[in-house]
Amino acid sequence: MNKTLIFIIIAVIATLGTIGVFVLQLTRPDATATLVNFLFQLLALLGGFGGLAYMQGQQNKEIETIKTNTNGTLSRKDDEIAELRSQLAKHAPQALVESAETGPIDVSDRLRKDLS
Secondary structure (H helix, E strand, O other), rough: HHHHHHHHHHHHHHHHHHHHHHHHHOOOOOHHHHHHHHHHHHHHHHHHHHHHHHHHHHHHHHHHHHHOOOOOOOOOOOOOHHHHHHHHHHOOOHHHHOOOOOEEOHHHHHHHHHHH
């Protein structure tokens, strides 16, 4: 939901609540305390929802920034990894085989020395 719309809804409810307090004060002064307490609770709850909407908007901005910086994908990084794996397959194909006992073999230092 749009955060501007949420804040407009909160402002309308606050305005209606304030008008309601004045009308109730004129018609039934003994019930005003209960209504005021209810309105404070309602506005606190709506303020919490407004805060959540604001934080969601901030998060969406950050996600858009990340998408812009990475061009929406990580294809350049994937291409680089594929290139390095092909070079590794040429120079040390045994390094691409994973052993059950040892796990993957770390050959990054050896590969960098070979490529330099």
